[in-house]
Amino acid sequence: MRTQQYLVLLATIARPLYWLLLLISIFVLLRGHNAPGGGFIGGLLASSATVLWALVFSPGAAQQRLPLSNPQNAAALGVLFAAGAGIPALIFGKAFLTHYWLTIPLVFTDYAVSTVLIFDTGVYLCVWGAVSGYALALLRISGRGGGV
Numbered sequence: 850m851r852t853q854q855y856l857v858l859l860a861t862i863a864r865p866l867y868w869l870l871l872l873i874s875i876f877v878l879l880r881g882h883n884a885p886g887g888g889f890i891g892g893l894l895a896s897s898a899t900v901l902w903a904l905v906f907s908p909g910a911a912q913q914r915l916p917l918s919n920p921q922n923a924a925a926l927g928v929l930f931a932a933g934a935g936i937p938a939l940i941f942g943k944a945f946l947t948h949y950w951l952t953i954p955l956v957f958t959d960y961a962v963s964t965v966l967i968f969d970t971g972v973y974l975c976v977w978g979a980v981s982g983y984a985l986a987l988l989r990i991s992g993r994g995g996g997v
Contacts, residue, residue: 863905870898878973879966888969892927892976899981903994908985911994916974920982923974930971934964
């Protein structure tokens, strides 16, 4: 009886907590390209949201919420993004992954965008896909997940 109450509570808070974790992960991704953090930590936060969804609902439902609905495809897309961040440097005859910056004027401020952000986005997707893929596989093997 008491365990069922905990599971209902977890299922109730899982939906807003999932979106909150994803928003925080995107904030960390965008904030971290000029400061510590960025793609790796943001990807880990996004993976924790996926694991939360798998524990509450099911690993299959969590997988459907991943980018491209597949952890391997998400990780592969991330590797392509990260590798693609080095291509502009090769075009301009610089060393691979030499980064370029561009400033976008916004209404009240300027926002610096660079190839570093593309690289971090690739790391974000790769970590999110890889860690989520391992976690979902472990949940399927153990028969856990979808506890509510």
